[in-house]
Amino acid sequence: MDSNLILSNILNPPVLFFFLGMLAVFVRSDLEIPNPLPKLFSLYLLVAIGFKGGHELFESGLSPMIISTLLAAVFMASIVPVYSFFILRVKLDNYNAAAIAATYGSISAVTFITASSLLDKIEIPYGGHMVAALALMESPAIVVGLVLVRIFTPKALDISVDEKHDRDDTDNKHHKDEVDNKNNKDEADNQETSWGEVLREAFLNGSVLLLIGSLITGVLTGGDGWTKVHLFVEKDLFYGALMFFLLDMGLVAARRIQDLQKTGMFLISFAILMPLANALLGILLAKLVGMGEGNSLLFAVLCASASYIAVPAAMRMTVPEANPSLYVSMALAITFPFNIIVGIPLYLQTIKLLGV
Amino acid sequence: MDSNLILSNILNPPVLFFFLGMLAVFVRSDLEIPNPLPKLFSLYLLVAIGFKGGHELFESGLSPMIISTLLAAVFMASIVPVYSFFILRVKLDNYNAAAIAATYGSISAVTFITASSLLDKIEIPYGGHMVAALALMESPAIVVGLVLVRIFTPKALDISVDEKHDRDDTDNKHHKDEVDNKNNKDEADNQETSWGEVLREAFLNGSVLLLIGSLITGVLTGGDGWTKVHLFVEKDLFYGALMFFLLDMGLVAARRIQDLQKTGMFLISFAILMPLANALLGILLAKLVGMGEGNSLLFAVLCASASYIAVPAAMRMTVPEANPSLYVSMALAITFPFNIIVGIPLYLQTIKLLGV
Amino acid sequence: MDSNLILSNILNPPVLFFFLGMLAVFVRSDLEIPNPLPKLFSLYLLVAIGFKGGHELFESGLSPMIISTLLAAVFMASIVPVYSFFILRVKLDNYNAAAIAATYGSISAVTFITASSLLDKIEIPYGGHMVAALALMESPAIVVGLVLVRIFTPKALDISVDEKHDRDDTDNKHHKDEVDNKNNKDEADNQETSWGEVLREAFLNGSVLLLIGSLITGVLTGGDGWTKVHLFVEKDLFYGALMFFLLDMGLVAARRIQDLQKTGMFLISFAILMPLANALLGILLAKLVGMGEGNSLLFAVLCASASYIAVPAAMRMTVPEANPSLYVSMALAITFPFNIIVGIPLYLQTIKLLGV
Amino acid sequence: MLQPVKKVEIIVSYLEVPAVLKILKKNSIRGYTVINNVSGSGEHGYSGDDLITNSYIMIICTDLEMAEKLSNAMQPLLKKLGGIFIITDAQWIAH
Amino acid sequence: MLQPVKKVEIIVSYLEVPAVLKILKKNSIRGYTVINNVSGSGEHGYSGDDLITNSYIMIICTDLEMAEKLSNAMQPLLKKLGGIFIITDAQWIAH
Amino acid sequence: MLQPVKKVEIIVSYLEVPAVLKILKKNSIRGYTVINNVSGSGEHGYSGDDLITNSYIMIICTDLEMAEKLSNAMQPLLKKLGGIFIITDAQWIAH
Numbered sequence A, B, C: 001m002d003s004n005l006i007l008s009n010i011l012n013p014p015v016l017f018f019f020l021g022m023l024a025v026f027v028r029s030d031l032e033i034p035n036p037l038p039k040l041f042s043l044y045l046l047v048a049i050g051f052k053g054g055h056e057l058f059e060s061g062l063s064p065m066i067i068s069t070l071l072a073a074v075f076m077a078s079i080v081p082v083y084s085f086f087i088l089r090v091k092l093d094n095y096n097a098a099a100i101a102a103t104y105g106s107i108s109a110v111t112f113i114t115a116s117s118l119l120d121k122i123e124i125p126y127g128g129h130m131v132a133a134l135a136l137m138e139s140p141a142i143v144v145g146l147v148l149v150r151i152f153t154p155k156a157l158d159i160s161v162d163e164k165h166d167r168d169d170t171d172n173k174h175h176k177d178e179v180d181n182k183n184n185k186d187e188a189d190n191q192e193t194s195w196g197e198v199l200r201e202a203f204l205n206g207s208v209l210l211l212i213g214s215l216i217t218g219v220l221t222g223g224d225g226w227t228k229v230h231l232f233v234e235k236d237l238f239y240g241a242l243m244f245f246l247l248d249m250g251l252v253a254a255r256r257i258q259d260l261q262k263t264g265m266f267l268i269s270f271a272i273l274m275p276l277a278n279a280l281l282g283i284l285l286a287k288l289v290g291m292g293e294g295n296s297l298l299f300a301v302l303c304a305s306a307s308y309i310a311v312p313a314a315m316r317m318t319v320p321e322a323n324p325s326l327y328v329s330m331a332l333a334i335t336f337p338f339n340i341i342v343g344i345p346l347y348l349q350t351i352k353l354l355g356v
Numbered sequence D, E, F: 001m002l003q004p005v006k007k008v009e010i011i012v013s014y015l016e017v018p019a020v021l022k023i024l025k026k027n028s029i030r031g032y033t034v035i036n037n038v039s040g041s042g043e044h045g046y047s048g049d050d051l052i053t054n055s056y057i058m059i060i061c062t063d064l065e066m067a068e069k070l071s072n073a074m075q076p077l078l079k080k081l082g083g084i085f086i087i088t089d090a091q092w093i094a095h
């Protein structure tokens, strides 16, 4: 692999701050970014990429290539959880398999932003519509994950189930089908409410809404709005906020690493190999669509990344039988650092090799 | 009305973000800006407009026109609560009438800022002394409101009153004079403390102090200080912060809308018609003083806007007999969105028509 | 003293905001910057000066003069607590003497930043390596303070000591040697843990780690990283954040002033005279090393300033027998404002007089 | 002047607060207090600090039976999603 | 080693905290704990979240009579401005 | 369904929270809740608001003896660094 690319990626202030955050936890420093400050940075980053993407979409307009890209995005977001589920079922019960599958079908906006900051640095162009692709890929996996649970454990979504799944975080047993699914009188009722909630959670959760809202604002306010606020959403301020957010992500990811002991080799391998496979599939699809170098990298990164905010929140409420410390830790403590450090330059190298 | 003006006002990123916040509540999204982040934006906005106003005052110096404008500001802030009180007394008890009157006599800094961002956009100039007018208009209404309570319910300000007003938020009865005002032995004592507190609350509350402090800093540090920090207090960063703050205001205002059911048509009409009347009066006064287009709009907006921070905080402590959910909801869920969306372009149109 | 220098220092927006914060407390305004917002500003300021210093170090490289400066910094940070301790022992017990000594041996980053903002204003250059000096001066005093306690009260660091020092905040008795030091069976054990903790607390506490991490990031990412984020870490945004942080420091310092009643004249004098002595020593050393005007001022300010964050946190855990309200109040309510208002211009004047 | 009451304390993920408030509403309980941004550890591992925090909800019940009624209404939610529900005896000033 | 105490818990608007602390001072109570940024609902409707939040104040009284004395001192404030005041029996480690 | 438990409440400087959690771990206590950013006043003067804040820790002990065992384990820390430790009787829903 081109060692310049790796260096370019790592010698980026935001990525170095991710290491600094991890280091702080490893040496047991008391460095912390207290709540709700991390939320400030994540709200800001969503608004910034949304608005910037919207502005670029306003400039470029819709083209057939853009529409193909968006379709490809929805396709990948729907198909990844399906094959992930069947792979995971080999070792896990349906609940955990579905929750992890949904996690990997969805995306991580910060991984996307870090990749775009590498593209900025080495001056490879990319399109604003990739933000729309990002927004479109957040939600479908949540719905697919739930459909899978419904098909394979038909009574699972009953919100007033009387027996609690005996989750056991202390050892590594995730037996299949060990959950007792009693029928309940007002099941039908509850399932309906549950579905309404699920769809709202999937498509109207805070980050999706803010991202799409900012995108539309960027489109609607056109060149005028851009002149007013562009220095707020791009350049130095954007990189600065990304530095702080990745510092926090480093702290959070490193704290999660101890949870990995309970995860087992199967899931640790999954958390590295699945992103690689998804990225490769994404790159091939990107070649097919003819996205160009920059957009292909962003698309690969979307396919490779896993959600650690929207999906965990949705799964915790809708598949409570699954163990959150599994899917959050995998996404956050393995896949996220892997993509940030190794994945991004690797995917770009592959794109260059394949001549996408 | 000039539809360009309306579009210009609405297609402003901050105003669109206000709609986004309201939308988030209506579709029951979990989007939120957790405490105390909104406080960060409001502190910043106060400092920014204060400092910017101070700098412009430093550049322009004091002129007779500026002094007339400031006198007009104090005049309006003192007179609006008086006539509002008598109108409100037709349907409400003295306590609620005085509290709502004070709310409408004072101002909303964010409405002012939004109006100034429209003026920036359509390139109509305005003066830094309008910030001084804003600062002068925050407090008088609090004092006038209390004087009205004292005159019309002479024993009301007694801080250790023994009987609690039987406030009832669930239905819409705000009977007049239903409060029992027992005399209390150490009344005189308490009234004095109370007055001291009231005046401090009115003139030294956090936002007034920060605004005036920033204004004076802007004047004192002159061109030098301005060169150092102007990109901190104006342009992109300022608009960005305004976007976030209006996003939050959208969330907060929409959450308050359900409270309006209890408010009744009289108060809902008041919350729209009173701003219109106050704006018109303000515009006529502005014409008299000869303020010019930009300053006239800002003056009209100050007259038309209602306070939802400083005055409610003061009223809650000093007229506890009044129902906060009435005056906060009216100011926040009706008058504020009305001014932001309809009022600002309407007042500007009127100013253009009247040739102010 | 050159009155222009004093005016230049005071008519700086950040310093005026410090006064504004103090004023708010004195007039009992409810102005406040709620937690954890002040933490946002302090994290930002550390990152900004670290990154900026690192970039300048990258540009200048290491020179013999820089190395002498860093050695001088460590020397002062180690020697100041020693002589301070012996002076303080005249009136205080060993615990309080050591804790206060450590406080004055360490530094205040905000005082340093305020001094550098004066240098910017009057256009005197200074080097990025001074940030490295700052980082090096934070920690040694913590260790020296503990060594002093260990030498003079040999059993003091025992973490499971059974008798609690009868601290008394309400009157002003700080008798010497009144603490009963019982031996405890697992003392050796505990002392080891304690030392490990102390060293970690000293050298890996959050602010030191963030500062050094940002410095190294600035060095590693070179000109490229600088182009990306320089407007995030310097100029308007930096001054703006400093304004807000000093506003908060004004609030916090003024609230601490009432604690000074319990402090007594000896400590109040110490809190003014010791900075003066340390600054003078620093200036002489700077002359010896040949640091130049700007660096000499920053060095003097580092010597003169006292820690109110890192050291108090360390002392509270490791010398719990000492009274935190003494050392925090002295550093925060006397030495900090003294340096900000009087000290900085005075030290600069002295440097000019001595022709450093 | 002091009157016996039951103090109910609930700790759940912040995601579940709307569901709890809905249950309160169903039982016509209008008075409650919420502390957000609470961290903790329990059967479901560690929550807080980073992505998903807990909330603490306190309800003073002047109607003594209400506390137990509420405990029944909360059972399914607690069974399904975990959390804490405790009741303490207290006295309050009826003002 | 364990000693009976009274735990007093007060919930009021954050605007009233200075007034409550003044009352504590008048009664020579030096130990208390405050949690700010608490939201809630009561007779005065919803507070929190947006503009005016509540504060939670806890006072451990080793002097058992003090709790009731405090309840008397707090009565007028609670009557006038609303809020919660409860007393619970507890035990503490005198250290 | 309701089962008696002991509620332990601890208030210490936020700097000491890791030490307290270590003690909990030593006593095999996995369930606890922490509220950070709490201010207060006690023997060591005022904490909070500015530089050093307190934390509030709550532990529900289903094993009734555990509360007192914990109080013994916490004694040295409290003696040395101050703070509050109280135990209250409560009932909880075993779910």
Ligand SMILES: Nc1ncnc2c1ncn2[C@@H]1O[C@H](COP(=O)(O)O)[C@@H](O)[C@H]1O
Pocket (backbone or CB within 6 Å): D011, D012, D013, D039, D040, D041, D042, D043, D044, D045, D046, D047, D054, D081, D082, D083, D084, F030, F031, F032, F033, F034, F058, F059, F060, F061
């Ligand atoms: N024994 C306990 N004492 C105090 N808080 C607890 C206890 N068990 C659980 N919690 C709190 O309740 C939350 C959810 O509990 P769980 O569902 O058991 O993971 C935890 O994150 C803690 O904040």
Ligand SMILES: Nc1ncnc2c1ncn2[C@@H]1O[C@H](COP(=O)(O)O)[C@@H](O)[C@H]1O
Pocket (backbone or CB within 6 Å): D030, D031, D032, D033, D034, D058, D059, D060, D061, E011, E012, E013, E039, E040, E041, E042, E043, E044, E045, E046, E047, E054, E081, E082, E083, E084
């Ligand atoms: N029954 C209750 N249980 C718990 N908290 C309450 C209760 N009633 C009121 N509160 C709290 O006290 C605050 C003021 O109460 P009120 O004056 O009744 O509106 C509310 O905003 C709640 O935070």
Ligand SMILES: Nc1ncnc2c1ncn2[C@@H]1O[C@H](COP(=O)(O)O)[C@@H](O)[C@H]1O
Pocket (backbone or CB within 6 Å): E030, E031, E032, E033, E034, E058, E059, E060, E061, F011, F012, F013, F039, F040, F041, F042, F043, F044, F045, F046, F047, F054, F081, F082, F083, F084
């Ligand atoms: N009597 C009390 N009631 C409630 N909280 C207290 C009391 N005494 C101390 N505290 C809390 O415990 C912290 C440390 O106490 P201390 O070590 O006594 O200064 C204080 O800052 C308060 O938050």
Ligand code: NA
Pocket (backbone or CB within 6 Å): A080, A103, A104, A105, A106, A107, A278, A302, A303, A304, A305, A306
């Ligand atoms: Na993915």
Ligand code: NA
Pocket (backbone or CB within 6 Å): B080, B103, B104, B105, B106, B107, B278, B302, B303, B304, B305, B306
């Ligand atoms: Na008005």
Ligand code: NA
Pocket (backbone or CB within 6 Å): C080, C103, C104, C105, C106, C107, C278, C302, C303, C304, C305, C306
């Ligand atoms: Na020093």
